[in-house]
Amino acid sequence: MFVNTTTSYGLVARFFHWTIAVLVLIDIVLGVMGKFTPRSGDTVGFLQLMYSTHKTIGVAVLALAILRVIWAILQPRPVPLHPERRAETFAAEAAHWILYAAIFVLPLSGWVMHSAEVGFAPIWWPFGQNLPFVPKSEALAHTAANVHWAAGIVLAATVAAHISGALKHAILDRDSTLARMLHGIEAGNRQGEIGKHAAPALAALLIWGLAIGGAVTVFASPNGAQTSGQGTASQTTGWAVQNGTVAITVAQMGAAVTGTFANWQAAIEYDPDTGTGHVNASIDATSLSLGSVTVQAKGPEFFDVETYSQATFDGEIARGDGMAHSATGMLTLVGKSVPLTLDFDLELANGVATMSGTTVLDRRDFDMGAAYPDESSVGFSVEVLIELTAIQPQ
Numbered sequence: 001m002f003v004n005t006t007t008s009y010g011l012v013a014r015f016f017h018w019t020i021a022v023l024v025l026i027d028i029v030l031g032v033m034g035k036f037t038p039r040s041g042d043t044v045g046f047l048q049l050m051y052s053t054h055k056t057i058g059v060a061v062l063a064l065a066i067l068r069v070i071w072a073i074l075q076p077r078p079v080p081l082h083p084e085r086r087a088e089t090f091a092a093e094a095a096h097w098i099l100y101a102a103i104f105v106l107p108l109s110g111w112v113m114h115s116a117e118v119g120f121a122p123i124w125w126p127f128g129q130n131l132p133f134v135p136k137s138e139a140l141a142h143t144a145a146n147v148h149w150a151a152g153i154v155l156a157a158t159v160a161a162h163i164s165g166a167l168k169h170a171i172l173d174r175d176s177t178l179a180r181m182l183h184g185i186e187a188g189n190r191q192g193e194i195g196k197h198a199a200p201a202l203a204a205l206l207i208w209g210l211a212i213g214g215a216v217t218v219f220a221s222p223n224g225a226q227t228s229g230q231g232t233a234s235q236t237t238g239w240a241v242q243n244g245t246v247a248i249t250v251a252q253m254g255a256a257v258t259g260t261f262a263n264w265q266a267a268i269e270y271d272p273d274t275g276t277g278h279v280n281a282s283i284d285a286t287s288l289s290l291g292s293v294t295v296q297a298k299g300p301e302f303f304d305v306e307t308y309s310q311a312t313f314d315g316e317i318a319r320g321d322g323m324a325h326s327a328t329g330m331l332t333l334v335g336k337s338v339p340l341t342l343d344f345d346l347e348l349a350n351g352v353a354t355m356s357g358t359t360v361l362d363r364r365d366f367d368m369g370a371a372y373p374d375e376s377s378v379g380f381s382v383e384v385l386i387e388l389t390a391i392q393p394q
Helices: 011-036 046-073 087-118 138-173 177-183 196-215 291-298
Strands: 233-237 238-250 254-259 263-271 276-284 308-320 324-333 336-347 351-364 378-391
Touching: 011 046, 011 138, 011 177, 011 336, 046 087, 087 138, 087 196, 138 196, 138 291, 177 324, 177 336, 238 263, 276 378, 308 336, 336 378
Parallel strands: 233 263
Antiparallel strands: 238 254, 238 378, 263 276, 276 308, 308 324, 324 336, 336 351, 351 378
């Protein structure tokens, strides 16, 4: 029988239940494996495959969840087998509401996280990479990641309780609770009391409110004020730097990933009459934020911030045509010094200088990402964008 009755689950309801259950359990395993697998050049291929599988399964669960809810609305719900056990019936009903919410909250939060950042490991066809009205935002991705993590804990705990309850019915009570969902057999009193959903649903809502509220507030990003990409600059001598951005963009599996350094300082000497000067800049590599690959980028294969916490540039400024300028000198990064020319435009008005410049580095010049010998995972080129505003010394 395809449809439900008041004493049995039909084939369609059982298909949704067991298909979603298996997919959720697989996704939990994949998520745990990803959490504890070291990030390195040796594991990047495995991690990309695993996370693409994890994300695609999650979105598939979301699609099935929508269909399952529609079907559940159209179908009668089988009566409880033991309505006289009020506490047990209440707990079972609340667990079902928690699980119904989980199959929406988990995949949606994961999809928002993926959409808000340039995703490491794409979601496979036919599902898309982005959601409407979800901007690229590290702060939003961080919040969605916290919600996803909290929802995973709620799901895992509820699944464990749900399985324990099913085994208790099968082994200790020896009733037909599990058999109704496994084989669709009829069990229960057709004239029995249909479960009252309001109180268990409110209990589930309270649990989800606490979980999501805690994820959004207690575990909020401590660097939320800097997630816009506007770094904290400080000057030593010469022109007084007011604000600015030091950003890098690298290709991750063919998609551009942009990050910023939150802390840096610059000593700038510049003569507007001759168009010449000198710059000495220091960048705090530990302040790098690069979306979902921040930890990996700071690791020993790339910026190695535990060993080399600072990057420096020392160069001479020269003016070209119009607003065009260049700073030519040496960039020292992860212990390697490489010649660098930064081309930039400089506007001067009422003692205020506005500068914007770009350059392109090759990570291989610094022996960064040696375990990634081609560009299938991480591109060779790293685009650097520097913007700042400074005030002329009096």
